[in-house]
Amino acid sequence: MAAVAQTTPLSRILWPALAWTIALIFFFPIFWLVFTSFKTDADAVKPEHLFFFTPTLENYANMTENYDYWRFAINSVITATFATALALVVGVPAAYAMAFDPSRHTKDILVWMLSTKMLPAAAVLYPMTFLTKNMLGLFDTHFLVIVVLCLINLPIVIWMLFTYFKEIPKDIIEAGKMDGVSTWGEIKDILIPLAWGGIASTALLTFIFCWNEAYWTVRLTTIDAATLSKLIEGNRAPEGLFFGRLSAVSTAAVGPIVVLGWFCQKQLVQGLTFGAVK
Amino acid sequence: MANRTLPRLLQAPAVLMLLMWMLVPLGMTLFFSFIRYVLNSLRRPEWTTPSIENWRGLGNYKYVLEAKDFWFAIQNSVFIVVSILIFTVVFGLLIAVLVNRSFPGRGIVRVLLISPFFVMPAVNAVLWINMILDPVLGLNGLAVAGINDLVVGLREFPLIGQFFSMWPELKPISFRATQTSAYAVIMMVTWQWTPFAVLIFMTSLQSEDESQKEAAMLDGASAWSQFINLTVPHLARPIAIVVMIQSIFHLSLYAEIEIVSRGNGNKNLPYLIGEFTSNNIGAASATGIFAVILANIIAIFLLRMVGKSLMD
Numbered sequence: 171m172a173a174v175a176q177t178t179p180l181s182r183i184l185w186p187a188l189a190w191t192i193a194l195i196f197f198f199p200i201f202w203l204v205f206t207s208f209k210t211d212a213d214a215v216k217p218e219h220l221f222f223f224t225p226t227l228e229n230y231a232n233m234t235e236n237y238d239y240w241r242f243a244i245n246s247v248i249t250a251t252f253a254t255a256l257a258l259v260v261g262v263p264a265a266y267a268m269a270f271d272p273s274r275h276t277k278d279i280l281v282w283m284l285s286t287k288m289l290p291a292a293a294v295l296y297p298m299t300f301l302t303k304n305m306l307g308l309f310d311t312h313f314l315v316i317v318v319l320c321l322i323n324l325p326i327v328i329w330m331l332f333t334y335f336k337e338i339p340k341d342i343i344e345a346g347k348m349d350g351v352s353t354w355g356e357i358k359d360i361l362i363p364l365a366w367g368g369i370a371s372t373a374l375l376t377f378i379f380c381w382n383e384a385y386w387t388v389r390l391t392t393i394d395a396a397t398l399s400k401l402i403e404g405n406r407a408p409e410g411l412f413f414g415r416l417s418a419v420s421t422a423a424v425g426p427i428v429v430l431g432w433f434c435q436k437q438l439v440q441g442l443t444f445g446a447v448k
Numbered sequence: 449m450a451n452r453t454l455p456r457l458l459q460a461p462a463v464l465m466l467l468m469w470m471l472v473p474l475g476m477t478l479f480f481s482f483i484r485y486v487l488n489s490l491r492r493p494e495w496t497t498p499s500i501e502n503w504r505g506l507g508n509y510k511y512v513l514e515a516k517d518f519w520f521a522i523q524n525s526v527f528i529v530v531s532i533l534i535f536t537v538v539f540g541l542l543i544a545v546l547v548n549r550s551f552p553g554r555g556i557v558r559v560l561l562i563s564p565f566f567v568m569p570a571v572n573a574v575l576w577i578n579m580i581l582d583p584v585l586g587l588n589g590l591a592v593a594g595i596n597d598l599v600v601g602l603r604e605f606p607l608i609g610q611f612f613s614m615w616p617e618l619k620p621i622s623f624r625a626t627q628t629s630a631y632a633v634i635m636m637v638t639w640q641w642t643p644f645a646v647l648i649f650m651t652s653l654q655s656e657d658e659s660q661k662e663a664a665m666l667d668g669a670s671a672w673s674q675f676i677n678l679t680v681p682h683l684a685r686p687i688a689i690v691v692m693i694q695s696i697f698h699l700s701l702y703a704e705i706e707i708v709s710r711g712n713g714n715k716n717l718p719y720l721i722g723e724f725t726s727n728n729i730g731a732a733s734a735t736g737i738f739a740v741i742l743a744n745i746i747a748i749f750l751l752r753m754v755g756k757s758l759m760d
Contacts, residue, residue: 185546185549185551186551186552186553188546189543189546189547189551189554189557190553190557192543192546192561193556193557193560193561194560196560196561196563196564196639196642196643197560197561197563197564199564199575199576199580199639200563200564200567202575202579202580202587203571203575203579206579215585217590217593217594220590260461260462260465261462263458263459263461263462264458264459264461264462264463266458267454267455267456267458267459268455268459271454271455273452273455277755279459279463281751281754281755283462283463283466284751284754285747285751286466286469286470287696288696288743288744288746288747288750289470289474289740289743290699290700290717290718290736290739290740290742290743291700291702291718292700292702292717292718292719292721292722292736292739293474293477293721293736293737293739293740294473294474294476294477294736295721295722295725295732295736296476296477296480296725296729296732296733297472297473297474297476297477297480298473299725300476301472301473301476320465321465321466321469324462324465324466325466328462353454353458378566381568382566382567382568382569384568384569384570384702384703385700385702385703388570388703398568398570399568399569399570399703402568402570402571402574403570403574403703403706403707405574406570406573406574406577406706406707413578413579413585416574416578417575417579420571420574420575423568423571424566424567424568424571427566427567427568428563428566428567430566431562431563431565431566432559432562432563435558435562435647436651438562438565438644438647439647439648439651442644442648442693443648443686443689443693443754444754446685446689446753446754447648447651447652447685447686447689
């Protein structure tokens with residue numbers, strides 16, 4: 171198909187032009203969000219200022235005043251960071267054991283772990299509220315959000331790490347064992363340096379998933395541990411008078427993550443298909 | 449035996465954490481689904497504490513199965529998921545084939561295309577329903593108003609004015625209405641997940657056997673028949689995976705539905721559970737068990753497929 175395309179000059183221009191057009195259409199809503207964030211709330215709803223207006227940074231400057239943005243942003247950073255770290259601390263040793271010392275149950279354990287990811291969250295909504303509110307007193311705490319974010323991402327973390335670790339030759343780990351290196355030493359001095367790229371991209375992807383999570387972070391918090399998802403969902407009001415400021419706070423909420431996402435496109439495929447698509 | 453201890457110990461925290469995460473809340477849901485349990489009841493205060501004495505057997509299940517909302521929610525869940533699947537797979541295939549050749553700026557095109565996938569669902573919904581689809585202030589309303597103004601302006605001209613005076617005034621569609629809010633959700637989720645399908649299909653296309661295609665080309669096969677006879681069969685497995693992963697994610701859609709219309713005319717199963725949870729925990733739990741069963745039917749196929757590719 172590629173060879174055919176190159177023979178006719180028309181298609182040499184036509185297909186790339188079509189690809190560019192589609193890409194721009196897909197990106198347009200994000201562009202529009204950023205674009206609107208530089209309009210005043212008044213300009214944002216005036217047709218005559220649809221494309222031409224005096225850009226302003228006031229929406230960004232007033233983000234704290236209007237939405238208390240930083241409180242939610244800091245909660246998002248804290249919960250996503252610690253949840254990712256916790257998932258790695260639990261996941262690296264587990265994936266290490268599964269990759270280098272598999273038993274006949276390893277495959278079943280991995281598949282079972284994935285199956286926990288498929289449990290519909292809504293089905294356990296009330297028990298989770300009941301447990302954390304009435305019994306453990308953990309409702310609306312950073313600790314709870316961190317643990318839940320860690321749990322929902324742990325299967326993907328272990329799965330991704332497992333596929334990366336499997337590519338490391340077993341002999342290297344065995345050699346370490348012969349030399350009498352402890353397990354902790356093996357992980358720290360041999361495994362982690364060798365699999366550094368894989369661990370980093372696993373962490374990056376987990377961080378993105380934690381940041382974007384919108385069910386438990388909204389349902390298990392009120393104020394103290396509320397993240398950006400909760401902030402945006404709380405300001406869904408259709409009044410439309412605040413398009414400018416709403417765009418600014420939304421841009422600030424998704425901007426860093428979209429940029430991070432650009433750097434881990436490849437890992438995304440592996441992480442989301444559990445290595446089933448190569 | 450001794451050398452099995454260490455690997456087990458290393459896996460233990462992960463296994464135990466996930467085991468608790470799975471068993472404790474789900475066990476409670478299962479228990480609540482068999483008892484009478486409401487959060488507020490003046491008439492029957494004894495029902496407000498979960499207790500085995502309020503045993504109701506399959507009563508909650510019967511109640512849920514007879515509720516009109518339940519069948520509507522199932523129907524609507526399936527409608528939303530199937531629509532999104534059709535759009536994302538078709539668009540995903542076409543775009544992946546289109547982008548899978550080299551042309552100037554391909555890297556940038558890829559970056560632009562994948563971006564929607566990283567937008568958090570809450571922002572996606574707020575952005576689409578307000579700034580794009582709003583019938584007055586959004587681009588939807590502005591575009592329709594613009595067309596109407598244009599038609600009115602054209603009526604002033606001789607000859608063609610006659611023709612345009614017969615044009616009706618267009619009315620923008622409101623996507624918050626009972627009948628249309630599902631379309632809004634389908635639109636925004638398709639926008640977000642088509643990039644995912646593109647990415648997976650592109651990854652898979654790169655492992656396609658080029659020599660087969662060249663042979664087909666020498667035999668005079670058209671581009672279209674190559675696409676249908678070689679590319680689509682090669683993509684059968686990724687398509688199946690995209691379908692299953694998306695089914696699992698979209699069966700539990702929540703934020704989008706909440707933001708678009710607060711479930712007005714557009715409830716799905718998770719939303720219905722959320723509504724029951726405001727008082728009738730028994731019914732919410734029974735609905736939850738149905739949701740688990742529905743998700744498991746799909747999950748079994750997915751896990752089989754993933755399990756097969758696991759050790760090679």
